[in-house]
């Protein structure tokens with residue numbers, strides 16, 4: 001008997017691998033040489049659109065009735081003046097879709113030599129990401145490039161794809177083209193993929209899908225705890241994180257890193273705590289920014305909650321609803337971290353009253 005979600009995992013890995021190859025190619029060919037135009041760079045790049053086109057094309061082929069909650073849409077691309085951008089997307093997406101079959105790939109998923117798509121097909125594929133999410137049914141959620149700013153800086157970014165059934169994340173993939181395979185060798189081989197299936201644990205493999213290796217969050221040696229946090233100060237309250245570190249007696253500096261690559265680092269033990277508190281009232285976290293990471297944490301033996309200690313709810317729509325931040329850590333440290341977060345929050349409220 002085959003494992004549950006085995007086909008979904010194979011297809012999702014194929015899609016994420018092709019999107020990772022595409023984003024790496026864009027960085028090497030266009031970003032490094034500064035040939036992206038201003039329009040390509042802000043607020044989303046040609047790589048975000050092309051990667052979403054590739055992943056949604058493959059999902060649409062393999063699972064034609066599954067809705068997709070994707071970050072991007074093709075509205076701006078359909079404008080007359082976006083013709084250059086459109087041409088680039090067709091070129092990049094087709095290069096990725098028609099590349100030779102790799103580990104586990106099957107041509108029936110619409111990939112491999114000769115499987116070019118037209119501009120209209122690719123724009124429609126991007127717009128397949130327009131599902132509104134919800135409590136009932138099966139759907140995918142995609143962040144074609146999480147950490148777009150990290151991507152443009154040549155730092156960390158991730159291609160993130162998850163399958164959600166009745167609000168519960170069943171499969172989560174995070175592709176990190178720039179992440180060192182071994183954290184102890186930061187200048188060594190780069191590019192890894194993390195894959196988690198509910199009830200089946202987490203694997204780390206190379207960016208080509210080779211050497212899948214099960215991983216669990218290792219116990220943290222005393223004094224070795226540190227925080228994994230955003231690079232962008234607008235995305236997380238970094239001074240709050242400083243106070244939490246102080247309360248926990250953490251002396252190691254935080255690791256600042258863009259994207260859900262942070263969740264990959266957490267599960268393999270590069271830093272013991274993921275902490276992300278809101279910076280401004282009103283911002284709601286998007287499901288594609290945390291679905292894959294949340295399953296990784298749970299399947300690697302960790303705990304992920306909001307700052308009230310409640311589970312994250314992926315059945316509310318495109319967002320996680322009211323934002324009480326996100327706290328993730330190994331099972332042995334999560335309660336300690338949560339207590340420190342709540343103490344720091346109470347101090348803040350006291351100060352605001354005074």
Ligand SMILES: Nc1ncnc2c1ncn2[C@@H]1O[C@H](COP(=O)(O)OS(=O)(=O)O)[C@@H](OP(=O)(O)O)[C@H]1O
Pocket residue numbers: 071143145146147148149150229230231232234235236257258259260278279280283286289
């Ligand atoms: N105000 C605010 N608060 C919280 N989060 C926000 C905010 N604004 C944006 N975003 C989302 O942050 C995503 C990037 O993830 P990170 O914050 O982990 O990495 S980073 O260091 O900020 O790049 C980023 O994902 P991408 O858009 O895919 O890059 C955003 O969805």
Ligand SMILES: [Mg+2]
Pocket residue numbers: 044071148
């Ligand atoms: Mg974005």
Ligand SMILES: [Mg+2]
Pocket residue numbers: 143145146147288289
């Ligand atoms: Mg994102």
Ligand SMILES: [Mg+2]
Pocket residue numbers: 048071143144145146147148
């Ligand atoms: Mg994104």
